[in-house]
Amino acid sequence: MRWSRYYIPTLKEAPADAEVVSHKLLVRAGMIRKLTSGIYTWLPLGLRALEKTKEIIRREMNAAGAIETLLPMVQPAELWQDSGRWKKYGKELLRFKDRHDRDYCLGPTHEEVITDLLRGEVKSYRQLPLNLYQIQTKFRDEVRPRFGLMRGREFLMKDAYSFDVDDAGANKSYASMKEAYSRIFSSMGLDFRPVEADSGAIGGNFSHEFMVLAETGEDAIAACSNWPDCTWAANVERAPIKIDFEQDSTPCPAMEFVDTPARHSIEEVCDFLKTDASSVLKTLLFIADGRPVAVLLRGDRELNEIKLAHLLDADDIQFASPEQVQAMTGAPVGFAGPSGLKGVDRIYADRELKAGNDWIAGANRADTHVRHLSLIRDVKLPIEWADLRNAVAGDPCPCCGKPLEIKRGIEVGHIFKLGTKYSDAMHAVFLDENGKERTMIMGCYGIGVSRVVAACIEQNFDEHGIKFPPQLAPFDVQLVCLDPRNAEVAGMCDAIDAQLSARGLEVLYDDREERPGVKFKDADLIGLPAQITVGGKGLAQGVVEVKDRRTGEKTSLPAADFESAFSAWYQTVLDGWKR
Ligand code: ATP
Numbered sequence: 001m002r003w004s005r006y007y008i009p010t011l012k013e014a015p016a017d018a019e020v021v022s023h024k025l026l027v028r029a030g031m032i033r034k035l036t037s038g039i040y041t042w043l044p045l046g047l048r049a050l051e052k053t054k055e056i057i058r059r060e061m062n063a064a065g066a067i068e069t070l071l072p073m074v075q076p077a078e079l080w081q082d083s084g085r086w087k088k089y090g091k092e093l094l095r096f097k098d099r100h101d102r103d104y105c106l107g108p109t110h111e112e113v114i115t116d117l118l119r120g121e122v123k124s125y126r127q128l129p130l131n132l133y134q135i136q137t138k139f140r141d142e143v144r145p146r147f148g149l150m151r152g153r154e155f156l157m158k159d160a161y162s163f164d165v166d167d168a169g170a171n172k173s174y175a176s177m178k179e180a181y182s183r184i185f186s187s188m189g190l191d192f193r194p195v196e197a198d199s200g201a202i203g204g205n206f207s208h209e210f211m212v213l214a215e216t217g218e219d220a221i222a223a224c225s226n227w228p229d230c231t232w233a234a235n236v237e238r239a240p241i242k243i244d245f246e247q248d249s250t251p252c253p254a255m256e257f258v259d260t261p262a263r264h265s266i267e268e269v270c271d272f273l274k275t276d277a278s279s280v281l282k283t284l285l286f287i288a289d290g291r292p293v294a295v296l297l298r299g300d301r302e303l304n305e306i307k308l309a310h311l312l313d314a315d316d317i318q319f320a321s322p323e324q325v326q327a328m329t330g331a332p333v334g335f336a337g338p339s340g341l342k343g344v345d346r347i348y349a350d351r352e353l354k355a356g357n358d359w360i361a362g363a364n365r366a367d368t369h370v371r372h373l374s375l376i377r378d379v380k381l382p383i384e385w386a387d388l389r390n391a392v393a394g395d396p397c398p399c400c401g402k403p404l405e406i407k408r409g410i411e412v413g414h415i416f417k418l419g420t421k422y423s424d425a426m427h428a429v430f431l432d433e434n435g436k437e438r439t440m441i442m443g444c445y446g447i448g449v450s451r452v453v454a455a456c457i458e459q460n461f462d463e464h465g466i467k468f469p470p471q472l473a474p475f476d477v478q479l480v481c482l483d484p485r486n487a488e489v490a491g492m493c494d495a496i497d498a499q500l501s502a503r504g505l506e507v508l509y510d511d512r513e514e515r516p517g518v519k520f521k522d523a524d525l526i527g528l529p530a531q532i533t534v535g536g537k538g539l540a541q542g543v544v545e546v547k548d549r550r551t552g553e554k555t556s557l558p559a560a561d562f563e564s565a566f567s568a569w570y571q572t573v574l575d576g577w578k579r
């Protein structure tokens with residue numbers, strides 16, 4: 001492809017709203033443009049990377065026995081009323097009416113549509129199992145669309161849905177998708193981890209997220225440091241703390257009150273009392289489904305809201321309002337503590353607090369804290385011990401006991417066993433071998449296709465631009481012609497273009513009348529894995545220069561025998577990408 005006849009509007013500056021590197025580079029490299037908040041146009045170069053991504057997904061989904069289909073994007077409200085989600089799904093669901101005043105929505109996901117399809121078509125166990133997938137535009141009216149393609153409102157998803165006759169079949173479908181996903185992300189040349197995710201009501205090991213490791217990731221992952229010998233990894237949301245904390249019974253001096261004027265936060269209290277957050281208790285007050293709840297954690301720990309929600313079996317957990325705090329503690333916000341709390345029937349304490357017996361805590365009195373608080377001696381309310389905090393680096397791996405590391409990741413895929421959630425609600429049944437009616441067991445499997453392109457860049461870039469892994473690069477090779485007016489140089493470029501194209505390589509041939517500096521900058525910005533530079537000086541010495549974009553390493557190849565020299569060198573570029 002000749003650049004002069006193509007459309008790659010590269011930019012020197014990133015847009016002002018771009019916070020993350022993938023957003024900046026995708027726009028600067030002329031791959032995407034913003035239409036409006038969270039909605040982007042794919043320009044030709046971007047589209048090629050997107051198509052590569054789709055092809056890898058298709059290939060592996062087909063190989064795993066899933067069958068491609070395409071479901072409508074506009075969905076009638078009735079289906080969502082059937083599943084019960086018309087009311088439950090919040091404002092992310094974009095709803096609208098047609099000319100007959102009927103309600104519709106734009107599909108944020110397709111469980112309803114697919115279940116509706118199969119409940120009408122599948123009658124017998126003989127027609128199952130089935131796994132249907134599509135690659136399609138989704139719409140979610142996200143509260144905070146941001147980071148470009150990473151969290152868009154309109155985005156491309158691959159979603160698959162499996163239907164099985166029994167649990168064993170459903171588990172097999174799940175396992176086969178889990179393997180397919182690993183093959184997909186490996187084929188893309190991405191450094192990723194499948195991590196255990198929260199599987200809600202289904203329980204068991206039946207929800208995994210696929211995380212591309214990148215420092216800019218929105219998700220925190222707890223992963224065993226002993227990788228790859230131990231492959232355990234989980235979203236921090238669900239990483240259990242497997243430590244047997246024993247009650248510390250070191251004698252604690254008598255509790256005393258200390259003035260802490262206007263010191264509300266743990267940090268302020270620590271500064272003021274010259275102590276460390278690990279010796280302070282953090283007392284958090286919530287209203288969970290209408291019930292006041294008190295939670296205790298070590299001052300330097302973070303509450304894990306998912307663990308708390310599971311423990312309380314609550315749907316709605318909100319921080320107590322300043323008035324509610326006042327009612328429970330008799331003090332303004334910032335001075336709550338476990339001793340003398342009102343209006344709660346117990347205290348939920350993180351198990352780690354057993355490991356200490358001499359704490360600093362709020363006194364439930366304005367501008368006051370207490371020192372030498374012993375939970376077993378000074379708290380009258382019953383204490384329920386539970387695992388309530390987020391895992392931190394150094395906690396033991398629940399699988400092998402070696403220390404955990406905390407990494408950041410970008411969720412590019414999510415697989416989930418649904419069980420009969422939708423098939424029950426929407427009556428998707430079949431007749432088994434004995435003619436008995438049974439409910440189909442479902443699974444759903446998503447990949448954020450457009451997010452993959454962004455995640456790939458978050459993992460592969462430098463100060464000059466993108467470093468595309470060969471598998472997702474929009475073209476294989478950038479051929480830079482330094483002097484299109486020089487017949488010898490242009491002739492050599494034409495010959496290289498023809499030779500490499502004939503071998504099946506996709507060549508982006510920069511034949512523009514531009515300064516070399518502009519062309520080099522653009523080549524690094526776009527980041528195709530291999531660059532070839534042909535110029536008059538080089539040719540005079542009988543050489544053509546090549547550059548491996550990943551390493552930045554430049555090599556001179558003989559112009560006379562370019563084709564075979566290139567092919568050996570190009571293999572080293574590809575090998576360099578193998579992890
Ligand atoms: P998230 O926690 O990031 O909001 P989700 O749990 O809502 O994701 P799913 O409903 O499981 O996501 O969707 C499947 C996949 O679609 C996700 O793993 C993610 O890669 C992608 N995805 C979800 N929301 C968006 C979005 N707003 N923009 C781009 N991709 C998205």
Ligand code: MG
Pocket residue numbers: none
């Ligand atoms: Mg979401």
